[in-house]
Amino acid sequence: MKIYDDKHIKNVVFVGAHNSGKTTLAETMLFEAGFINRRGTVEARNTVSDYHEIEHEKGNSVFATPLHTEWRNYKINIIDTPGLDDFIGEVISSIKVADTVVTVLNGQYGVEVGTEIIWNYIDKFHKPTLFVINQIDHPNLNYEESFKTIKGLVGNNAVKIQYPLRVDGAQCIIDVLKMKMYKFSAEGGKPEKLEIPDNQKELAENLHNELVEKAAENDEELMELYFEKGSLNEDELRKGIKAGMLNHDLFPIFCVSALGDMGTGRLMGFIDNVAPAAGDLNAEQSVEGKEIPAKKEGSPILFVFKTVHQPNLGKLTFFKVMSGEVKINDKLTNPRNGETETFNQLFIMDGKERNPVNRLNVGDIGATLKLKHTETNDSLVAEGIDLAIKPIQYPQPRVRRAVFAVNTKDEEKLSESLRKIHGQDPTVVISFSNETRELIISCQGELHLATIDWTLKNIYGVEARFEKPKISFRETIQRSSAANYRHKKQSGGSGQFAQVNMKIEPWIEGMGEPEGFNIRGKEEVDLPWDGKLVFYNCIVGGVIDQRYLPSIMKGILEVMEKGPLTGSFIRDVRVMVYDGKMHPVDSNDISFKIAGAHAFREAFLNANPKLLEPTMELIVTVPEEMVGNVMTELQTRRSIIQGIDSSKKYQVLKCIAPESELFGFSTELRSLTKGRATYKSEFSAYQPVPPNVQKGLVQEGAYT
Template sequence: MKNYPTSKIRNVALMGHTGSGKTTLAETMIFESGSSHKRGSIENKSTLSDYHEIEKEKEKSVYGSILHLDWRGTKINLLDTPGTPDYWGQVSDSLHVADSAMIVLSSEYGVEVGTEAFWKAAEKRNLPTMLIANKLDSELSDFQKTVDMAKERFGRGVAVVQFPYSEGDDFHAIVDVLKMTMYEFPEAGGRPDKLPIPESLKAQAELLHNELVETIAENDESLLDLYFENGELDEYQMRDGLKLGMLNRDIFPMFCTVAEKNMGSGRIMGFIGNVTPDPTERELPTKSGKSHKVNPEGEPALFVFRSTSESHVGDLTYFKVMDGSVQHGMDLENKRTGDSLRLGALFSAQGEKRTEVSQLDAGDIGVTVKLKNTTSGDTLTGKENDLEFDPIEYPEPTIRVAIKLLNEGDEDKLSNALHQIEKEDPSLRVEHSQELQQTILHGLGEEHLNVILHELQNRFQLKVEFITPRIPYRETITRKAEAHYKHKKQSGGAGQFAEVNLSIEPWYEGIPDRDDLNVRNVQEIDLEWGGKLVYQNCIVGGVIDNRFLPAILKGIMEKMESGPMSGCRARDIRVSVYDGSMHSVDSNEAAFKTAALMAFKEGFLNASPQLLEPLYEIEVTLPSDYMGDVLSDLSSRRGQILGMDSEGSIQKIKAIVPLQELDKYTTRLKSMTQGSATYRRRFHDYGPVPNDIQKRVIEETLSSEA
């Protein structure tokens, strides 16, 4: 395989809502370019990208794939990404190494909820973005509606470069208003004939051409001057203006395709090669805060964006060359670990197929094998080079499950399997909760977690099942109470004696000082499980020696970690130790720890204890047709609606919902909206639970202790 200089490399993230046809478009582009002699199909399970068994079974992308093609001397690396929200972790790493984005829209439905998410992801990475209206041969196709929706959602920078001669069964030609040419396709698709624009469409073509010229000129002063001077821009001036507009995210050109029939892909590849930026033309953020541009002449540097493993090969590391050139056997340093690494064989990836290469230049994407302790987000470069790129940001989880091992003795095997899966899929978060005594997986949706279950059962041969995880409740109090406990024990030899009097009350930000007690010192403790403990020493007259005060605090903390009411951790409490007594011989730290623990427990239970539950702020994005059903469902889940926003036909609902009510919510949301809605969540705070839930949790605790 030949080596490509940086100026002849394009890295394009290919994104689209499930069913938009992006994988089919990738397959068509590779075939049309001559980089593959056969065009695979999803139905025949023969695509280059969706090659995993689970992808063939589901007939959709589950994992991101790296593909490449040669279009007239330019290497186009396509980063094909999943369209289902459950697998969007694979979108994050692809966008991190892409230099432009191509979002495929189904002209049947226009801008869908998934499209919205892809747009925001590209926007966050400041990626030049082009839009593809696909499936124009569908009887439901509505190109103008798709354009209108895109402009409504993404702004007036959406610029029509092509429009269909006709739609539905009669689709056979595309009018290009940049080149002012009509492309007419053979019935079976493939290379089109270039024809003059028919008289019946000339007025529409000229109108759109002028709109495109004006959009380009508005974003470049030199081109604006030329436009005013000549009343027109030539094709090459328009190309330059489009490139600048795309780099600044001021212009988002829209093209037409019927990917399934191989109509329109050649023009898109030509545009990518001629207009979209090469890797040197974008500024990239680094950990130091300075921006960085890919430098073909610089010291070799790689950014690792994906790790996988294959049974017959071992660990595979996918990377982008950020500076210089890399060859087999080169020594580099992992900036995260400080380890020195030697690069093994280098490959160019075409889905599951890999072709060995001798060298990869700056901007190119490749894969190598058996790099120890290297994972997604790592920067590899020379020892003296302090360059380190920003890590990849993955989506926040939306669902959680607990793992139940069915075979005793497989704990280590499970731990190793989860470590490997988490390394390959950083959007999965594994939590070993000592508090809940469970291993909890946090994922992006039920489909995502089902893939993890499939991996555990089939790849790692583990007998496991997923169960509902426990809720990490908290305990607190709602009023002040006094407590006293005398610990006295005599069993031959030295005895134990300690007496503690304390006051317990709810703590809150800005709580006034106690003027009824002689507060000698205060400790504010930020609890690792959230909230505070404020511990006040109010002892006067030396009735308790200072050396026993840490033991008293230790007893209080021990009981807070397994709360007096339900065994859940306690928070937001102020304890004032104001009296007590000790014995010159029998008092010791153990005695005072016990006395404090029991006094705290007594006071807590007399202070109107309250169980708290974790609350999450959620944002649901959905088509307007389903607003009523989703709002009604949120109310049934004890949700507090914070607000609603509208962006065209896309609606957003913000609400506060208890974690307990969010189990399986992604599944319910898909069911209510026919898979068209998405949601994200983040921890908000703890809040009081209803009395019936508090009673149930306490009863369950008592029954488990019995």
């Protein structure tokens, strides 16, 4: 297979809403370039990119799939991505390694919810972007409205390169860069190149002049030429368009019919001649803040953007060569763990097809098998290179479930399978709650969770069930209380005896020392579950020997690990042990531990105990016209709205919400806003539970 240099490699990622036609467009480009003999379809489940069994079952893309084609002595690496935001991790990883983002729109609808969500990440990465309005031959095409929605998304820097036209019943495309009309037969394919019709010349000239002005704005030299000549030739135009794309200030718009095989050749030509290559982009940044220029002469540095575990094949690792070149048998080091990996095989991937190569140059995308110590988001560098590519920051999960193996014998297998799924998709977060004794899986949405369930069952052979996670409540007190407890046990020989008198109070940061006690010692315990226990030795006259005080505190801590109200952790209490009794023979450590525990439990229940719940800081970004419904939903979930800010066409709601009330919020928000709202959350603080809610939880006697 031919190896291309960095000047002749273009990496594009196809993004867009569900059903915009990304997979069909990729298939048609491969067909046009002669890489496949016949075009598959999503419906027939025979496209190159949607080859996974789950994609055939669901009827849509689930994974980002690398492909490649060659067009006029250029290699175009294509990554076809899912259109549903449940799989946003696949999209973000692909944008990271792309040189140009191709945003595909369904010409009937223009910019949809999925497009808006993805655009936020494109804008964040500041990647060169072009738009493709698809389905221009569809009877319900609304090209002008689609163009308006693009301008609404990116502003006035959206500029038409092409627009569709019907001439004598034939589908045509007017190209205002080339100033030609392409006329297609009903079967599509190679068009007839014609002059622009007289009735379209004025419009085409106006659009051409607009394109010239936009191109000139991005280069001082071109601007001078424009003022001097009043126009720019095609080569000068290409230079200006490329500069504008690199500045993220110009967004070319093309039109195609992916299904009808119309316009794809011209699109590939533009990608070849104008779209930036890896060496044109700003240098990659390392974790250490160093620049990593895309140069062939540099040391080999790779970035891993995707990992797939295939049952019969093993671990398949996808990477982009960020610097230098990589060859078979090269040994590279993973800076994250210091492990060295050997590249025994190198491939260019086309869906499930592996095409072996001996080396890959800077800017290229490839894959290898059976790397043992490397996962998605890792870097691989030459020995002696002390840096790592700045990793991708993935969005926070929106859905949490407790996950259990249906067959308890599969628990270890379940954990290992979930570890592999996380390695493949970092937006899947796996954790274990020591408090609730649950394995927790967090992901992007219900469809994402369903895909994980399918993968566990069909790939790893594990039946799992998913449940609402238990909430980690806390218990504390609201007033002071005193108690004493005498532990006495006689069963022949040495018995057990201890009496402990104590007073407990709520502990608050910065409060003064307790009054009315002769304080002999003080110990502050930072509790593993947050909060404090402050323990005072106020014993006078030696009524309790000093050596028994640690046992009393141990008994108190055991109660604090399983509070009397709901079995939750207790926090923020101070205890003054001020009196008691002991026996010269029968007193021992276990006796004082038991007495301390019972005295503390009794005092706690008499100190107006209060249940605390974890609350989350919630930031919801919602279209202006949908704010009312979302606020109503938040209030039904006991949320407190703390502020509202504006951001372009959106309102940003900032609120505090109980974690227990957020179960199912992601699904409800999507339903209320037709998927146009997003949110993120992070832990805020523990807050008191309302009395009516606390009553119900205490009656249950355990976590909810």
